[in-house]
Amino acid sequence: MAALRGAAVLSPVCSLPRVSHSINSAVTCGSTGLAFQINPLRQAYALKDYRYRCVSLKRRGFTCRALYKPEIQIREEGTPETLEYRVFLIDKSGKKISPWHDIPLQLGDGVFNFIAEIPKESSAKMEVATEEPYTPIKQDTKKGKLRYYPYNINWNYGLLPQTWEDPSFANPEVEGALGDNDPVDVVEIGERRAKIGEILKVKPLGALAMIDEGELDWKIVAISLDDPRASLVNDVDDVENHFPGTLTAIRDWFRDYKIPDGKPANKFGLGNKAANKEYALKVITETNESWAKLVKRSVPAGELSLA
Structure with missing residues (x-):
């Protein structure tokens, strides 16, 4: 771009x-x-x-x-916490659409769409199925078994649509780590518990550069515009003032959540601190550009679904 x-x-x-x-x-x-x-x-x-x-x-x-913005409905197929469970987004004509590809990233005036995958205070590891048609939300698996975090996540967690962390790009600012081949993750710090598949309007506040087994896995810290304290926070320093301890808690949660499974702690680049809003917007722009190349087939899609 x-x-x-x-x-x-x-x-x-x-x-x-x-x-x-x-x-x-x-x-x-x-x-x-x-x-x-x-x-x-x-x-x-x-x-x-x-x-x-x-x-x-x-x-x-x-x-x-x-x-x-058309009306978007959420349709569940299957029973929660089973291998068959899927959450689809449905447009007003009743057709399935992709939360990754068909929901616009930006709404203007610094506002972005955020799609919730994991509601706050839950532990089922839900994620967009990037290799399935219409990329529904499903529970992640390992060796055929459903995956759970060892403890609840304390914030709404999901993705920014129309973004992609390119696995062929070695980021020189973050130890040369390669992208994780997924949409960009968002940690939404508002007080309300979102639903799986719910689309929230958010504003980015900062970014954490998590390195997971050598892969770069950005965490954009954001807040829903509907949150009562949304007007008080516009950058990473405001988060410290109005949500004291939250940035450290987010970093520590994502650093340590694999330890109970016998894996090493995740690392963080950029000095182990959250970058500011300006940097977060830079990350969003760059990963949106990468997504654009992906859907134009300028780069190999591999097993990723572009439908």
């Missing part, structure tokens, strides 16, 4: 491609070259219900946002 600077307003509307016989088509955002994914089978719906315009990120670059 081109790093355009100095432009206060960008008027082009993102162009939607004609239906083709390819499995997926890329929507190009004006002159920026940033693309996001539209499946031709769902394209008629997208043409009807979405209009996109390019909006500026805080410092550089542009992304696409939805000017009209």
